[in-house]
Amino acid sequence: MSNIILIGANHKTALVELREKLSFTxxxxxxxxxxxxxxxxxxxxxxxxxxxxxxxxxxxxxGDQIDHMIKFISRHKNINISEFKRSLYIYTEDDAIxxxxxxxxxxxxxxxxxxxxxxxxxxxYRVAVRENSSGVLLNRLMHKSFSIAKKVxxxxxxxxxxxxxxxxxxxxxxxxxSDLSQKTVMLLGAGEMxxxxxxxxxxNKVEKILVANRTFKNAVELxxxxxxxxxxxxxxxxxxxxxxxxxxxxxxxxYVMTHDEVKKAMKKRHxxxxxxxxxxxxxxxxxxxxxxxxxxxxxxxxxxxxxxxxIEQRGKETIKAERYIEEAVVKFRKWxxxxxxxxxIKAMNQKITQIVKIECDxxxxxxxxxxxxxxxxxxxxxxxxxxxxxHDPIRFLRNTGNHRDDSLYLNVIHQLFNxxxxxKK
Numbered sequence: 001m002s003n004i005i006l007i008g009a010n011h012k013t014a015l016v017e018l019r020e021k022l023s024f025t026x027x028x029x030x031x032x033x034x035x036x037x038x039x040x041x042x043x044x045x046x047x048x049x050x051x052x053x054x055x056x057x058x059x060x061x062x063g064d065q066i067d068h069m070i071k072f073i074s075r076h077k078n079i080n081i082s083e084f085k086r087s088l089y090i091y092t093e094d095d096a097i098x099x100x101x102x103x104x105x106x107x108x109x110x111x112x113x114x115x116x117x118x119x120x121x122x123x124x125y126r127v128a129v130r131e132n133s134s135g136v137l138l139n140r141l142m143h144k145s146f147s148i149a150k151k152v153x154x155x156x157x158x159x160x161x162x163x164x165x166x167x168x169x170x171x172x173x174x175x176x177x178s179d180l181s182q183k184t185v186m187l188l189g190a191g192e193m194x195x196x197x198x199x200x201x202x203x204n205k206v207e208k209i210l211v212a213n214r215t216f217k218n219a220v221e222l223x224x225x226x227x228x229x230x231x232x233x234x235x236x237x238x239x240x241x242x243x244x245x246x247x248x249x250x251x252x253x254x255y256v257m258t259h260d261e262v263k264k265a266m267k268k269r270h271x272x273x274x275x276x277x278x279x280x281x282x283x284x285x286x287x288x289x290x291x292x293x294x295x296x297x298x299x300x301x302x303x304x305x306x307x308x309x310x311i312e313q314r315g316k317e318t319i320k321a322e323r324y325i326e327e328a329v330v331k332f333r334k335w336x337x338x339x340x341x342x343x344x345i346k347a348m349n350q351k352i353t354q355i356v357k358i359e360c361d362x363x364x365x366x367x368x369x370x371x372x373x374x375x376x377x378x379x380x381x382x383x384x385x386x387x388x389x390x391h392d393p394i395r396f397l398r399n400t401g402n403h404r405d406d407s408l409y410l411n412v413i414h415q416l417f418n419x420x421x422x423x424k425k
Contacts, residue, residue, distance in 0.1 A: 004137065005064055006096040007073070007088055008048075008055030011110045014087040016301045020282035021079050024049035025253070029124075032076050033133040039072075041065050044135040046128040046142070048103075050120050051165070051281035051300055052110050057100065059137050066090055097141065097332055101325045104145040105152040107318060110165065110304065113158045116192060118149045141332065148328040155324070158317040166196035166249075168303040169277040173245050174204060176275055176296070181205040183244040188236060188256055190218040193249035193279055198226045210243060212236045214250070240265035240274070247277045248284035259288040262295055279303075341397050344410055347419045348390055356386040 009022055024032065029047045036045040036058070044059040056069060070088070074081045091099045102108045106117050125142045128134040134142070152158060170180075177183055185206055187194045190213035201209060209228035213219035216232055223230040231239055240246075240262065250256055257276065266274065276297040278285040289297045360382045364375055397409065413419065 003060055003064055004057075004093055004096045004141065005060060005066065005069070006055055006057045006091045006099055007066065007069055008053055009084060009087045009089070010053035010055075010108070011301070011304075013089055014084070016281060016283065016299055018084060018087055019052070019054065022049075022054045022073070022077055022084060023051070023281050024054060024077075025251070026127075028076070029127060030131060032072075033128060033131045035076070036072070037131070037133050041068055044138045045133045046124060046138055048121060048124040050117070051279065053103075055103075057096070057138065057141075059135070064092060094329055094333060098325060098329050100141065100145050101148050101328055102322075104149040105321055105325060106149070106158070107152075107321055107325070110300075112318065114165065115153075116165075116196070118146070119192075122146065137336075140335065144328060144332055148325060152321040152324055156317040156320045158321050165279050165300065165303060166193050166247075167200045169197060169247055169279055169298075170200040170204060172277060172298060172303060173247075173275060176273075177244070180245075181207065184208040184210065184242055185245045185247065186210040186212060186231070186236070186239065186243040187222075188212050188233075188246060188248040188284060189250040189280070190215070190222040191249060191251075194247070195222060195225075197247050197249070197279075198222065198228070202226060210239060237261050237265060241269040244273065245275045245277070246285075247279065249279045250284050252280070252284055253282055255286045256284045257289070258286045259292065262286075262289045263292050266292055266295060341410065344413055344419065345394050345397060348393065348413065348417050351417055351419065352386045352390050353383070356382045 009019065011019070014022070024047055029049065032047055033045060036042045041061050042058055042065065043061050046057045048055045048057065056073065058065075058069065060068075070081060070085060073079075073084075089099075099108070104118055104121050106113050106115070109117050121142075125134070128138065173183075173185075174180055180201070181204070183206060185201055185208070187197060187209065190211055194211070194213075198209060198211075209223070209226060210231050211219045211223040211228050212231040212233050212235070213222070214233045216230065219230040219233075222228070236256070246257065248256060262274070271294050274295045276285045276289060276295070278297060278299045281300060283299055285297050285299070287297055287299070289295050360379055364370065364378065370378075393413065397413065
């Protein structure tokens with residue numbers, strides 16, 4: 001039976017500095033999947049990378065290929081294994097399945113119950129399908145993760161009052177300024193995270209919102225949607241004297257706001273408090289800005305305190321969600337075990353059918369006096385005998401029970417019927 005392996009690092013195991021080194025851009029995902037497709041040691045693969053986690057889900061040809069995959073990550077991200085190996089979690093088989101279901105259901109998120117994670121996983125899967133790096137097992141596993149996530153959200157209260165990273169960022173701003181209604185906020189980036197942040201800002205009665213994005217058209221569209229003001233990305237430094245809070249969530253690989261730029265702007269704004277919330281990975285805001293008087297930078301790890309305040313509230317719903325996930329893991333395992341039985345059933349059916357045909361043809365060859373109708377009747381009868389003969393063994397294989405070792409019974413069947421079952425690649 002094929003192994004299911006998941007290797008990753010997330011906000012629980014790695015600091016933001018390491019996560020941003022391990023993070024895959026969209027282009028890097030495409031490049032990595034192409035290489036894994038050509039790797040004879042890997043059957044199927046999928047890469048999932050967000051600001052809080054990077055995970056590689058794969059099916060190896062043989063064994064688990066864990067060291068092989070860690071070396072692959074090291075080469076592809078140009079980072080020494082010693083820098084990140086201790087921060088990795090490695091799950092195999094049911095543990096890998098369970099972890100995926102937990103991630104998709106937002107039980108493993110920094111903010112339990114946040115809704116964006118499922119959309120991000122679906123996008124990662126769409127990329128894997130488009131690049132033809134996923135196959136029968138991962139396709140089935142991913143679709144099962146989507147359905148269990150939907151069930152958890154629908155049948156538990158885990159999504160009630162769910163806070164996203166964007167919401168946690170606004171909560172943090174609220175605590176510092178106490179009244180956001182009189183503050184001006186600038187968003188750097190116009191993607192999903194920025195849009196969620198705008199919604200939370202409006203709920204906090206913020207009236208003046210500036211939106212800066214590399215693609216000015218996107219900034220205009222988001223600004224229009226919420227009655228904000230679009231700003232060209234190149235002008236982001238020029239308007240620092242007008243804003244109180246900057247929330248940044250771009251996909252840039254370098255800082256979009258540096259220490260020197262902010263230091264220069266602080267003189268112009270008479271050193272009034274300037275608050276940066278950096279929810280991007282890699283980080284958008286230079287952490288050295290914290291050394292400037294009245295300038296404060298909070299990155300994604302700083303939001304953990306706000307996040308943790310929701311954990312107790314969602315405890316009971318999480319327990320219910322975990323029960324649904326355990327049921328889903330058991331069902332998926334049974335499906336996997338069923339896959340290992342199918343080749344044996346086919347081989348057994350083929351062997352019996354072939355024996356019956358050979359013996360029937362041999363018998364009929366000496367009975368020239370029979371009409372075609374008689375011959376057809378005898379052939380149907382012998383085939384029916386063959387089908388009935390293997391009916392009970394097949395039913396037994398398909399229903400060996402939850403507490404039996406299927407591999408033991410498969411081995412006995414192979415020996416009884418002298419079957420040669422080899423996995424076809």
